[in-house]
Amino acid sequence: MNRRLLLKRRPRGFVVHDDFAIDDAPVPEPGDGEFRIRIEYISLDPAMRGWVNERRSYVPPVAIGEVMRAFAAGRVDKSNHPDFKVGDAVTGLIGAQTHAISDGTGMVRIDLSLAPMERWLGGLGMPGMTAYFGLLDIGQPRQGETIVVSAASGAVGSLVGQIAKIKGLRVVGIAGGAEKCRAVTQDLGFDACIDYKAGNLAKDLRAACPKGIDIYFESVGGEVLNAVLAQMNLFGRIPVCGLISAYNATELPPGPTNFGSILINRLRVQGFIVFDFAERYAEAGKALAAWQAQGRLIMREDVREGGLEAFVDVLNELYCGGNNGKLVLKV
């Protein structure tokens, strides 16, 4: 059977089990020019919460009754497509289910000799691309500058900080809890990491960034953004990759009261979505794989068991900082 996670109704706040239905349907057969994928890993991404809202964000919402949208990875197990053979490992936006049919559109063939399958949903997949383009293209880092990276132990933040180190910046992470901060500095090589749960964000930022902040890689929003805004340097850049603190809010949270720093310090605050860089994925993939092979870029996955039944609980962990590295669900 093809087990699928269907969206049953629009969630309010954190998703709950009743927002979804598990459905067993016959395994689908690929048509002419199509192939079938047996899915092994499903990616859990912060953006998912936005995808199930009624309101269009940067992609249309998942419709009620549809398979939950998800990046996933697996192996081709049946093919009528000339370019995809049985046994090929692939990733793509193929949904939270055990089997998917594709005509190849948007599918990427992955090389398991370079990295295990789950990493192609992490550092060598969309999160890696997001870190690469968000930091280098939007952030425009220059050697000797100071960057602050929020969600520093997460899938994207952990890579942003390491790439910034490669580029010669002072790198300060922000993460929740002493153990995450220890890993960010000792395992990933950040120069410092601030525990936002310790309650001294402004003071800790000043101590960790004695020359001020030139780049803030924004994934969380809320109080962290506001505290950083007050310490940005002239002509600083803020790539806005995510605002995870707001994704489960049932009302719009307050905006940053330090918005005026954008004017006074002539900041550039710029939102981006990795899809905007689709034409340059090959460039990023090459660079990321090379840094990984050289041991300069540590990529960590947080693989969870439990199959589709665990989807709701594992997704919510992402919004509570329960993960360490790229969160992936084994199917």
Place this chain on the structure above:
Amino acid sequence: MNRRLLLKRRPRGFVVHDDFAIDDAPVPEPGDGEFRIRIEYISLDPAMRGWVNERRSYVPPVAIGEVMRAFAAGRVDKSNHPDFKVGDAVTGLIGAQTHAISDGTGMVRIDLSLAPMERWLGGLGMPGMTAYFGLLDIGQPRQGETIVVSAASGAVGSLVGQIAKIKGLRVVGIAGGAEKCRAVTQDLGFDACIDYKAGNLAKDLRAACPKGIDIYFESVGGEVLNAVLAQMNLFGRIPVCGLISAYNATELPPGPTNFGSILINRLRVQGFIVFDFAERYAEAGKALAAWQAQGRLIMREDVREGGLEAFVDVLNELYCGGNNGKLVLKV
């Protein structure tokens, strides 16, 4: 005597008369390589409120006991400088006083055959430069796009909208009151103008911008910014020129709750100060003067009488929307 407006103490909220002192000192004599200016017009600019705060913004604060910082225009009445002759008309950051001494640093010689003296503090001065660089360099307008311009009847906004028309955009102003809106469309040629005091900002914006908003030229902040954020198009730009609604606030006003639009719509929000473009003033000056001469750029000044004694009251009018065009005080 040299009548001077001195800063007596740090204002709180709107400036009051007791924050300043009028002081009559002997008329100063220029030293070697210096010249003296008899000031005729003083420019009143939104940024002035920030200049008298304790906290450094983009320039050091005016010190207690110092002459109030101000752009001004006048004629050289005594000179020991080889390049500035008696009778030359000049502008510069020479303060709220009747006489100033200069060694020429930052002074601009102006041509009164091209425009009256007060206009060199407006459309042909810093406000003109601000509109030019803010729209063209930061805003990056493209023919056929829709721009919304806040403070549309003000010194900068009135020029931004007209330059945007020259560049082939649909131009929608926001101003306070029916008469200002009438002038913005009928006299300045904007395609539409929304009266923010009418209380239907979001609805009126939707009606005036059926294709959404590509550029928002931001001078005011607050509720206007928030309403516009919700209607920005993909890859929109927001040059942040000012946030006048917050300049007299005694506490930080709330930030925009629609901040998330920056992410979803991949906006670029970028602060700027005209001083950053000092090396290119000549380029802007030439373009502005040419458009003015061709009758394509209407420049309006709102000249007030009353001398330095009227400074406080006239400045406060600026923050209450009491002006129509560039506000200038006759000395």
